[in-house]
Amino acid sequence: MAAIFGSRQRTVIAGFVIAVLIVVVLHVTGAKMFTLDHSWSLFAMRWLHIMSGVMWIGLLWYFNFVQTPMMPKIQPPELAGGVTKFIAPQALWWFRWGALATVVTGLLLAAMTPGGYLVNALTLAQPQRAIGIGIWMALIMAFNVWFLIWPNQQKILGLVPATDAEKAKARPIAAYASRFNTMFSIGMLYCMAVQSHG
Numbered sequence: 446m447a448a449i450f451g452s453r454q455r456t457v458i459a460g461f462v463i464a465v466l467i468v469v470v471l472h473v474t475g476a477k478m479f480t481l482d483h484s485w486s487l488f489a490m491r492w493l494h495i496m497s498g499v500m501w502i503g504l505l506w507y508f509n510f511v512q513t514p515m516m517p518k519i520q521p522p523e524l525a526g527g528v529t530k531f532i533a534p535q536a537l538w539w540f541r542w543g544a545l546a547t548v549v550t551g552l553l554l555a556a557m558t559p560g561g562y563l564v565n566a567l568t569l570a571q572p573q574r575a576i577g578i579g580i581w582m583a584l585i586m587a588f589n590v591w592f593l594i595w596p597n598q599q600k601i602l603g604l605v606p607a608t609d610a611e612k613a614k615a616r617p618i619a620a621y622a623s624r625f626n627t628m629f630s631i632g633m634l635y636c637m638a639v640q641s642h643g
């Protein structure tokens with residue numbers, strides 16, 4: 446057990462090994478045939494896209510439903526330093542790179558889908574209007590992550606030098622951008638799923 450679960454890297458590798466085993470089992474039992482063609486690479490991109498999206502939105506919801514509401518309740522208050530100095534910077538690293546990976550895999554997924562998909566989606570033309578709305582919402586959210594939340598969180602957490610006045614100004618900007626993204630995430634995910642499954 447410790448050989449795998451004693452290390453995060455080995456745990457993730459084991460996860461991918463299990464995924465490969467699933468592919469093999471599905472293939473040999475005739476449930477889902479595996480052929481290394483464009484259709485499979487399109488599917489693989491969809492899979493990577495969902496995983497990076499889960500990393501991003503999972504952490505967004507962690508910030509909004511767990512970390513931020515709990516911060517003022519931490520007792521004794523000095524313990525909050527553990528969150529701001531260690532947990533939040535690490536969570537923000539996976540959060541912002543997860544956001545970028547989601548955008549890149551999402552755009553590649555759209556570009557790889559035949560039929561002028563990306564142009565149709567971005568111009569909100571049919572039959573890609575639903576995913577187009579979702580993509581624009583997600584792009585606004587990614588902008589918020591990289592250009593509002595991250596620069597202001599760096600000041601709040603003391604990762605870059607900032608005066609008390611600058612920190613006070615940064616707090617509502619980061620907090621409202623994060624809340625805005627939580628608000629948008631619900632409709633955005635509806636659009637992501639409804640395009641193919643609605």
Ligand code: HEM
Binds near residue numbers: 491
């Ligand atoms: C700018 C960012 C994004 C782009 C360009 C993008 C693009 C796409 C595209 C093109 C699809 C395929 C739609 C179809 O079935 O035809 C898709 C599906 C999907 N996306 Fe995104 N997306 C983005 C952000 C996100 C985020 C933040 C999430 C969060 C989890 C997400 C989760 C999903 C899910 C769950 C699906 C459905 C997969 C399926 O059931 O087939 N996407 N996205």
